Amino acid sequence: MSSRPFNFSAGPAALPEAVLQQVAGEMLDWHGSGMSVMEMSHRGREFTEIAETAERDLRELLQVPSHFRILFMQGGGLAENAIVPMNLAGRQGLGKVDAVVSGSWSKKSAQEARRYADVQIAADSGPGGYRSLPSPSSWQLRRDAAYVHICSNETIDGLEFHELPDLLALGSEAPLVVDCSSHVLSRTIDWSRVGLAFAGAQKNIGPAGLTLVFVREDLLGHAMAICPSAFDYKTVAEANSMYNTPPTFGIYVAGLVFQWLKAFRHGEQSGVAAIEQRNIEKAALLYAALDASSVFETRVAAECRSRMNVPFYLRGAYDTPQLNESFLNGAKARNLLQLKGHKSVGGMRASIYNAMPLEGVQALVAYLKDFEAQYG
Known part of the structure; x- marks a missing residue:
C-alpha cells in the first residue's frame, strides 16, 4: 500500500x-x-x-x-x-x-x-x-x-x-x-x-x-x-x-x-469491463454506508446515483457549519483529502474515479462510522 x-x-x-x-x-x-x-x-x-x-x-x-x-x-x-x-x-x-x-x-x-x-x-x-x-x-x-x-x-x-x-x-x-x-x-x-x-x-x-x-x-x-x-x-x-x-x-x-x-485486472475481466466492476463495488460500499447512517445522507434517487461523484450531507440538526468543518478537518487528519462539496451545493463530495483504490473508499467509510459514533 x-x-x-x-x-x-x-x-x-x-x-x-x-x-x-x-x-x-x-x-x-x-x-x-x-x-x-x-x-x-x-x-x-x-x-x-x-x-x-x-x-x-x-x-x-x-x-x-x-x-x-x-x-x-x-x-x-x-x-x-x-x-x-x-x-x-x-x-x-x-x-x-x-x-x-x-x-x-x-x-x-x-x-x-x-x-x-x-x-x-x-x-x-x-x-x-x-x-x-x-x-x-x-x-x-x-x-x-x-x-x-x-x-x-x-x-x-x-x-x-x-x-x-x-x-x-x-x-x-x-x-x-x-x-x-x-x-x-x-x-x-x-x-x-x-x-x-x-x-x-x-x-x-x-x-x-x-x-x-x-x-x-x-x-x-x-x-x-x-x-x-x-x-x-x-x-x-x-x-x-x-x-x-x-x-x-x-x-x-x-x-x-x-x-x-489496458493492463488492469479485476477477477477474470480486464480493461474497461474490469474497472467498471470495481467502480460498481466502490460506489455500492460508500452508498450503503451513507444509507445506513443516522448522521449522513445522500439526496439522489437510488436508481440514478453516480458511481463517480458522491455528494453527501449531514442530516437535519447535524448540518451546521461547525460540524461540517469538523468533518473536513478530521478527514484531512486521516489523509482523506478534498472532500468539500461544490460551493453551489455545499456539504461534502467524494469523487471515486478509476484511480481511487477500493482501500480509499474503505478508509472513508471507516471515518464516516467513527464520526457518527462521536457525534451521533
Missing part, C-alpha cells in the same frame, strides 16, 4: 500512482530521445508515436467504431458547450438544439448553446432539486432538432445515466451529444446511440488541458462560418489533431493512463 493520502478531488483528480512514477522517471529523457515530452515537436517522430499509440489504445479500450473520429483538443468540457453548437447546430440549416437539463453542468451547456442556436429545454429536473433524472419518455423532442444534448454524469449533483437514451425509440432522428467528462472510461459506451461525445481529461484520464472528442464522421463538415478554424471538427480531424499545437504533455500522460487501464 502507498503512503500517499487518498485524494477525492472532483478534478483535476488523482492519477494512478504507477503512471505518476513513470512520468517522473521519463521527465528528463523520454525513451533515450534526450528530450522531455514537453520539449518535443508535436510533428516530430517521437511525439507522433506517442499520439498514435494513445489514440489506438483509447479506441481499443472503448471499442470506438471505425466511423468515429477521435480528436485531441483543448478548452475543456466548458468550451465544448460552445464548440459543439458551432459545429452541429446549423447542420440542417435550422439551428435547433434540444437539451436535457439534469444538473448544474447540463444547465450551463444549454445556456452556452443559446449563444449559437435555438435551444429548447426538452426536460428539466431542476424544480425537483436535481435529485433524479427526467425519464426519457417525458422528453419533449423536436423532429427537426440538429442534435440532443445530455450530460451523462453530473459531477456536482451526483447523477448518472446508467443507460444512454435511445433517441430513435423516442421518435427523434437527431444525433445524441453526450458530455461524459466525469465518467469517461469508467464504463462501456453504446456507440450505436451516440453521435458525438466529449470529455475533459482531468477526471479519469490525465492532467487538465486535454479534451477528447469522439465524433461520427457524417457530422463533420457542418461548422458555422463563425467557428474558429482550430475548433472546426473537420479541420481538426483532417489534420489528425495536429492542426495547431495540441496539449502534448496531456496526451502523453493520457496515453500512459490508457496503458495502465
Whole structure:
C-alpha cells in the first residue's frame, strides 16, 4: 500500500500512482530521445508515436467504431458547450438544439448553446432539486432538432445515466451529444446511440488541458462560418489533431493512463469491463454506508446515483457549519483529502474515479462510522 493520502478531488483528480512514477522517471529523457515530452515537436517522430499509440489504445479500450473520429483538443468540457453548437447546430440549416437539463453542468451547456442556436429545454429536473433524472419518455423532442444534448454524469449533483437514451425509440432522428467528462472510461459506451461525445481529461484520464472528442464522421463538415478554424471538427480531424499545437504533455500522460487501464485486472475481466466492476463495488460500499447512517445522507434517487461523484450531507440538526468543518478537518487528519462539496451545493463530495483504490473508499467509510459514533 502507498503512503500517499487518498485524494477525492472532483478534478483535476488523482492519477494512478504507477503512471505518476513513470512520468517522473521519463521527465528528463523520454525513451533515450534526450528530450522531455514537453520539449518535443508535436510533428516530430517521437511525439507522433506517442499520439498514435494513445489514440489506438483509447479506441481499443472503448471499442470506438471505425466511423468515429477521435480528436485531441483543448478548452475543456466548458468550451465544448460552445464548440459543439458551432459545429452541429446549423447542420440542417435550422439551428435547433434540444437539451436535457439534469444538473448544474447540463444547465450551463444549454445556456452556452443559446449563444449559437435555438435551444429548447426538452426536460428539466431542476424544480425537483436535481435529485433524479427526467425519464426519457417525458422528453419533449423536436423532429427537426440538429442534435440532443445530455450530460451523462453530473459531477456536482451526483447523477448518472446508467443507460444512454435511445433517441430513435423516442421518435427523434437527431444525433445524441453526450458530455461524459466525469465518467469517461469508467464504463462501456453504446456507440450505436451516440453521435458525438466529449470529455475533459482531468477526471479519469490525465492532467487538465486535454479534451477528447469522439465524433461520427457524417457530422463533420457542418461548422458555422463563425467557428474558429482550430475548433472546426473537420479541420481538426483532417489534420489528425495536429492542426495547431495540441496539449502534448496531456496526451502523453493520457496515453500512459490508457496503458495502465489496458493492463488492469479485476477477477477474470480486464480493461474497461474490469474497472467498471470495481467502480460498481466502490460506489455500492460508500452508498450503503451513507444509507445506513443516522448522521449522513445522500439526496439522489437510488436508481440514478453516480458511481463517480458522491455528494453527501449531514442530516437535519447535524448540518451546521461547525460540524461540517469538523468533518473536513478530521478527514484531512486521516489523509482523506478534498472532500468539500461544490460551493453551489455545499456539504461534502467524494469523487471515486478509476484511480481511487477500493482501500480509499474503505478508509472513508471507516471515518464516516467513527464520526457518527462521536457525534451521533
